[in-house]
Amino acid sequence: MKQSILVVDDERAICIAISRLLKARGYEVDTAQSAESAVEKLEQSVFHLVITDLSMGKMSGMDLLEWVKQHAPETAVIMITAYGSEKTAVEAMKLGASDYVPKPFDNDELELKVARVLETVAEKRENRLLREQVESTYRFENLVGKSPSMQRVFDVIRRVADSDLTVLVRGPSGTGKELVANAIHYNSPRRSKALIKVNCAAFSRELVESELFGHEKGAFTGATATKEGKFEIADGGTLFLDEIGDMALETQAKILRVLQEKELERVGGNRTIKVDVRVIAATNQDLEQKAKEGTFREDLFYRLNVVPILLPSLRDRPGDMPLLIAHFLEKAADRLGRPKKGLSPQAMRALLAHEWKGNVRELEHAIEQAVVLAAGEEIEVEDLPSGMTSDAVVAAAGAGAGDRDEPATFKEAKQRVVEGFERQFIEEALQRHSGNISKAAEEMGMYRQHLQGKLSEYEIDASVYRKKKS
Ligand SMILES: Nc1ncnc2c1ncn2[C@@H]1O[C@H](COP(=O)(O)OP(=O)(O)OP(=O)(O)O)[C@@H](O)[C@H]1O
Ligand SMILES: [Mg+2]
Structure with a gap:
C-alpha cells in the first residue's frame, strides 16, 4: 500500500x-x-x-x-x-x-x-x-499470542474446555501455564463452580496430602479439627495441581486413585468420599525423564497426559513479542492508573533483543517497571530494568566486535547489536515462512512495506529463503 x-x-x-x-x-x-x-x-x-x-x-x-x-x-x-x-x-x-x-x-x-x-x-x-x-483474534481470555504455536494452544483449549478430560500443561517458568488452567476452567461447563489451586511443591508430603484430601480430627499432631481437602472443595469444579512434578511418590499413588475411582478418604479417616472434579496439572519438569528415573509414576503420567499442552518459551516465538508488549503496556497503564505510553524505538529494540529467561512473566515485570519509571512521553531504554539495557547490550556488543573495528562509543556499540538482532530476527522469520515477505511481516506485526524497507536496508535477499525444489 x-x-x-x-x-x-x-x-x-x-x-x-x-x-x-x-x-x-x-x-x-x-x-x-x-x-x-x-x-x-x-x-x-x-x-x-x-x-x-x-x-x-x-x-x-x-x-x-x-x-x-x-x-x-x-x-x-x-x-x-x-x-x-x-x-x-x-x-x-x-x-x-x-x-x-x-x-x-x-x-x-x-x-x-x-x-x-x-x-x-x-x-x-x-x-x-x-x-x-x-483485543480480538489473538486473545484467549487473558492469554495473548499470534504465533502458530500459541494459536495451536488456543485451539486445544477451545476443543477440550467443555469436556472433563484431564489436561497436563507443560512449559518453562513464566510461560502462562496457570493462565491456561484459568482459560480452560472459565470456558468449561464447570465455570460457575470453584477453580481450586494447589501448589504440590510448597509443603511436606503430609501437608500436601492433608491439603488435597483433608484430614479427620486427631489424624496427626496438630489436627485439632476435621478439615475438608481441596478435592472436596473443588467438587463440581476444577482442581489445578501446580508443580505436579515435585509431588512425592506416595501422594502420586493417591492422586492416581482419585483420578481413576473418583473417590478418596481423608487422612486418618476411613469413610469413602465421592468427588466429581476435573483435574488440570502443570509442571516445568521433564516427567518422562522422572518416570525413567523412578521419581514419577509412569501410570500417573499417562493418566494426567490425556490432553497435553506444551507452552513454548518466549525465545521460540519472537513473533508474539510486539503483541505481548502492547498488551502489557495497556494492562500496566490501566492497573497503575497512568496514561498510556508507547515505547521509543530504542526501548522496543532493547526489549526485542533481550533473552527473557523468565519468559512472559519477566517481560511483564520489565514493562510494569518501565511504566512506573517513565517520566517522558515515551518509555526510553533508561526506564527498562538496568540489567537488560546497559550490561546485556554492551556485553553483546563486546562479543560481536571482534571481527570488526572496535566500536567508538556506547551508542555505536548498541546500534550494532540492535542491527545484528534485527537482521537475525528478520532472517529467522523469512526462514520460517520460506521467504514469503507478507507472511513474515504479519508474524512480526509489521507492515509489508516496512519489512521491505528493512530488507533493502540490510541487503537481505528474501528469495534465498524460498524453498528450492529438489
Ligand atoms: N500468553 C500470555 N499472554 C498474556 N500474559 C501472559 C501470557 N503468558 C504469561 N502471561 C503472564 O505472565 C505471568 C506468568 O504466567 P503464569 O503464572 O501463568 O506462568 P507459569 O507458566 O504458571 O509460570 P511458573 O512455571 O513460574 O509457575 C502472568 O502474570 C501472566 O499473566
Ligand atoms: Mg505457575
Whole structure:
C-alpha cells in the first residue's frame, strides 16, 4: 500500500510543484485548491497526510486542520505557513498539526518532514493494529499470542474446555501455564463452580496430602479439627495441581486413585468420599525423564497426559513479542492508573533483543517497571530494568566486535547489536515462512512495506529463503 497525501493550496502552481516532488518520491498524491474541496476528497478516500496552506478562501487551513482532527484523526497534517509567522505555526501545532513548513519552502526540508511525519503515522497505525489484535483474534481470555504455536494452544483449549478430560500443561517458568488452567476452567461447563489451586511443591508430603484430601480430627499432631481437602472443595469444579512434578511418590499413588475411582478418604479417616472434579496439572519438569528415573509414576503420567499442552518459551516465538508488549503496556497503564505510553524505538529494540529467561512473566515485570519509571512521553531504554539495557547490550556488543573495528562509543556499540538482532530476527522469520515477505511481516506485526524497507536496508535477499525444489 502506497502512502497517500492530499496537497491543499489555492495556488495551482504550488499544488503542482509539491505534487510533482512527492510523486517522484513514490507517494500517491492528490490535490485540492480549496479547503472545501479537500473535505470532499477526505470524505471519499483515506489519506495518510494532508499538506495544507494556511490562508485560502472561506475555510482556512486552520479550519481544515480542525476538521481533519475531528473526522479523520489518523490523518496527519502539515501546515504551510507564511515566512516568519511562528505564532500561527505554534497555534497549528497546538491544534494537532504534526509539523509546519514556512513558505517559500525548501524541497529537501519538505521531503524530510513528510517522511518523518508519515513514519509516525505508520507507527501509530501499527500500534492500533496491534491493539486490535490484542483485543480480538489473538486473545484467549487473558492469554495473548499470534504465533502458530500459541494459536495451536488456543485451539486445544477451545476443543477440550467443555469436556472433563484431564489436561497436563507443560512449559518453562513464566510461560502462562496457570493462565491456561484459568482459560480452560472459565470456558468449561464447570465455570460457575470453584477453580481450586494447589501448589504440590510448597509443603511436606503430609501437608500436601492433608491439603488435597483433608484430614479427620486427631489424624496427626496438630489436627485439632476435621478439615475438608481441596478435592472436596473443588467438587463440581476444577482442581489445578501446580508443580505436579515435585509431588512425592506416595501422594502420586493417591492422586492416581482419585483420578481413576473418583473417590478418596481423608487422612486418618476411613469413610469413602465421592468427588466429581476435573483435574488440570502443570509442571516445568521433564516427567518422562522422572518416570525413567523412578521419581514419577509412569501410570500417573499417562493418566494426567490425556490432553497435553506444551507452552513454548518466549525465545521460540519472537513473533508474539510486539503483541505481548502492547498488551502489557495497556494492562500496566490501566492497573497503575497512568496514561498510556508507547515505547521509543530504542526501548522496543532493547526489549526485542533481550533473552527473557523468565519468559512472559519477566517481560511483564520489565514493562510494569518501565511504566512506573517513565517520566517522558515515551518509555526510553533508561526506564527498562538496568540489567537488560546497559550490561546485556554492551556485553553483546563486546562479543560481536571482534571481527570488526572496535566500536567508538556506547551508542555505536548498541546500534550494532540492535542491527545484528534485527537482521537475525528478520532472517529467522523469512526462514520460517520460506521467504514469503507478507507472511513474515504479519508474524512480526509489521507492515509489508516496512519489512521491505528493512530488507533493502540490510541487503537481505528474501528469495534465498524460498524453498528450492529438489
Ligand atoms: N500468553 C500470555 N499472554 C498474556 N500474559 C501472559 C501470557 N503468558 C504469561 N502471561 C503472564 O505472565 C505471568 C506468568 O504466567 P503464569 O503464572 O501463568 O506462568 P507459569 O507458566 O504458571 O509460570 P511458573 O512455571 O513460574 O509457575 C502472568 O502474570 C501472566 O499473566
Ligand atoms: Mg505457575
